[in-house]
Every structure is written in structure tokens, then in C-alpha cells.
Amino acid sequence: MSWLEKSASRSGGGVIKLKPDPPSFYAEKRRALNDIDSRSQWVVGLGSRIDFWRDRWAGTRSIQEALHLTDRELRGCSSRASSIIGNGHIYCPPAILELIQKAGLSINDMKRAKVDTLIWLPELKGDFSTASAFNAIRNKGVRVHWHRAVWNRFTHPKLAANAWKLYSGRAATDLAAKKKGIQLASKCKLCRQQEEDLNHLLWQCDFVDKTWNWLAGKFKFRAGFRNSRDAMSRS
Ligand SMILES: [Zn+2]
Secondary structure, rough: OHHHOEEEEEEEEHHHHEEEOOHHHHHHHHHHHHHHHEEEEEEEOOOOOOOOOOOOOOOOOOOHHOOOOOOOOOOOOOOEEHEEEEEEEOOOOHHHHHHHHEEEOOOHHOOOOOOOEEOOOOOOOOOOOOOHHHHHHOOOOOOOOOOHHHHHOOOHHHHHHHHHHHHHOOOOHHHHHHHHHOOOOOOOOOOOOOOOHHHHHHHHHHHHHHHHHHHHHHOOOOOOOOOHHHHHOOO
């Protein structure tokens, strides 16, 4: 059953109405396909399976992409890469060689094999896997010093989510509300001395200081820290 059929819903009278996917679905699908395509390259055998203009075979871009040619401009261009290969060797007419060079590509970047094969560049062996694709196209953020303390096998996901909120400064404090333009008179609910912000709540408040000291006594570690980096070095 295709994805379109899966999205079908049965209405009265046994008529099946197909719910079209929203336009954003197609945009996302196109973006994902582009991400995958840009990390794939043909290894050239006889070249008969490879589109000379539209496929990536002389590097990680096709001639179409490198020369910014539209589908309309390439209408009728149906040459295969096999047109420059004979008896397993490359015979490239000077005009075509010049075109390839003009595109910033190089025949030297061709990968050769016995048969035409599309390979996945992020993997050494060229084999595609969804895990490898996810890793290649996901957005990689900056690695923070606390990631192992939060995301690990022994911290419950619910606790990890709360810890992530605290470490990344996303807790709903008075200061956070003020930054969003909300006018309020802020006061720490614990000591009633200072304004409420995350730094105060976790490290500077007298009440919190006493709590850390109590915990340090219970779990036998040295207290007296004033930030998360310092605290982690004591645990
Ligand atoms: Zn306080």
C-alpha cells in the first residue's frame, strides 16, 4: 500500500476520498531528497545507466547543477555517460572536456568500477543506510560541556528534559518573562532578597546554598560551588 493510499479515508456510500498531503510535505520531501542526492555519486562502469547531464558522476554535482541549467534548457538532452566511454576507457572530445571543466568538474574525479553503481558518500563502503542518512543531514548543534551529565543511560528522560531546560536557560523564571516584555516586580520566592533569575535560583540564593551544603553532607562531596561546571567537577 502506498503512502497516498494509507492517507485515504472512507466516507459514506463506500466512496474513498483521498486526502492530499499538505504542500509543506512535498517541500520537506524535496529538501530531504536533495540532501540525499547531494551526498551520492555514481561510480561509472559502462555509463549506460547514468544521465550525462543530470546525474552526479564527475564529482558531487551534476553538470546541470554546476552550470545552473534548468530542466527546460535540458529538454531533449538525453545523452548517457556511456557516450564518452569506449572499451572501458574514457574518450572525451575536447569540446565536452572543456564543458566539464567550465562546470568546475573534472574527469579525474570520476570513480570507476565494472558496473554503474550509485554510492552513498558518507560511508566508506558507499552503502546507504537510514541511520547514516539521518546522521549526515541532521542539524548538529554546538556540543556543550554538560551533554553527558544530561543525556545518558542512567538518567530518566523526564529528569533529563528538566535538566536540559535548566542547563540551556529555558526555565520559566521572572527574568525569562521580563525578557519577553512582561512587566513584573520580581522577587526570589525563597529568600525574598533578590530578583528571580536562573543563576540566582541555582547557585546564588542563600536558601539554595544551604540546600547544596546539606546534599553535599548526605552524599559526601565538597560543596561551595557557584556554577554548573564547578558543581559537576565535584560529583
Ligand atoms: Zn533567593
